Amino acid sequence: xxxxxxxxxxxxxxxxxxxxxxxxxxxxxxxxxxxxxxxxxxxxxxxxxxxxxxxxxxxxxxxxxxxxxxxxxxxxxxxxxxxxxxxxxxxxxxxxxxxxxxxxxxxxxxxxxxxxxxxxxxxxxxxxxxxxxxxxxxxxxxxxxxxxxxxxxxxxxxxxxxxxxxxxxxxxxxxxxxxxxxxxxxxxxxxxxxxxxxxxxxxxxxxxxxxxxxxxxxxxxxxxxxxxxxxxxxxxxxxxxxxxxxxxxxxxxxxxxxxxxxxxxxxxxxxxxxxxxxxxxxxxxxxxxxxxxxxxxxxxxxxxxxxxxxxxxxxxxxxx
Ligand SMILES: [Zn+2]
Numbered sequence: 363x364x365x366x367x368x369x370x371x372x373x374x375x376x377x378x379x380x381x382x383x384x385x386x387x388x389x390x391x392x393x394x395x396x397x398x399x400x401x402x403x404x405x406x407x408x409x410x411x412x413x414x415x416x417x418x419x420x421x422x423x424x425x426x427x428x429x430x431x432x433x434x435x436x437x438x439x440x441x442x443x444x445x446x447x448x449x450x451x452x453x454x455x456x457x458x459x460x461x462x463x464x465x466x467x468x469x470x471x472x473x474x475x476x477x478x479x480x481x482x483x484x485x486x487x488x489x490x491x492x493x494x495x496x497x498x499x500x501x502x503x504x505x506x507x508x509x510x511x512x513x514x515x516x517x518x519x520x521x522x523x524x525x526x527x528x529x530x531x532x533x534x535x536x537x538x539x540x541x542x543x544x545x546x547x548x549x550x551x552x553x554x555x556x557x558x559x560x561x562x563x564x565x566x567x568x569x570x571x572x573x574x575x576x577x578x579x580x581x582x583x584x585x586x587x588x589x590x591x592x593x594x595x596x597x598x599x600x601x602x603x604x605x606x607x608x609x610x611x612x613x614x615x616x617x618x619x620x621x622x623x624x625x626x627x628x629x630x631x632x633x634x635x636x637x638x639x640x641x642x643x644x645x646x647x648x649x650x651x652x653x654x655x656x657x658x659x660x661x662x663x664x665x666x667x668x669x670x671x672x673x674x675x676x677x678x679x680x681x682x
Pocket of ligand 1: 411414418420
């Protein structure tokens with residue numbers, strides 16, 4: 363099964379019915395395959411064979427190599443600005459160099475400021491016949507309503523967790539099943555995100571989280587726990603991952619407490635030891651506390667403040 367196959371087949375059938383829109387918003391989480399989808403669609407539009415996209419004709423190959431003269435990919439490194447919008451508008455009115463279509467793929471479309479989006483409106487509304495736009499975004503609601511209303515949306519839901527886990531197992535045979543399971547749970551059905559999480563940082567955060575849980579349930583005094591957490595500050599994404607893993611660890615403990623022998627972060631043995639030390643209600647309270655902290659860090663909350671509050675709340679649950 364290829365990435366986002368359902369959505370790709372739908373696009374092909376639109377093409378076959380002559381019902382392709384002149385502008386699409388391709389929405390989905392980071393790493394879900396938005397560019398991959400746009401390149402697929404572009405090769406359907408450009409392919410010179412009957413069975414589109416063939417993937418092997420010169421047109422398809424140029425698209426897949428991102429080297430087609432009639433396909434622009436913008437906004438990848440940094441968001442498009444007004445000058446880019448003007449370049450697009452000027453180019454869109456020229457006839458295609460090589461094929462029958464002209465494709466503009468705009469990554470991070472929601473990062474375009476209002477002025478740039480407004481500049482794009484006119485061309486999105488009435489583009490020349492050969493032109494098709496693909497606006498890629500993680501957050502469609504961040505685009506101006508006027509832009510949204512001119513585009514058809516393709517929402518990429520991502521892969522099933524079981525599919526992601528299968529791919530990761532094959533690709534990363536040396537990673538532990540625990541790590542792979544946790545990454546799968548955290549990746550929001552995005553294989554790209556999963557692979558990113560598997561990077562070096564995530565292993566460090568995995569260790570940091572299990573150390574934290576071990577200290578929390580162990581003899582470490584409150585003050586030392588506090589100091590080690592505050593000293594552990596990393597960049598925001600890592601802190602978020604750390605908290606997600608702590609959350610996963612408490613969830614493991616709660617499952618064990620409820621008689622379900624399945625763990626994502628901790629080993630079943632460790633989780634069982636911890637589960638004996640606390641009531642279900644108290645574990646649930648910890649989960650809620652960590653969830654709140656995770657959300658606060660995600661919303662750019664101050665690390666020290668968020669962690670202090672979390673530790674105070676966890677501290678009061680420590681002996682329950
Ligand atoms: Zn082809």
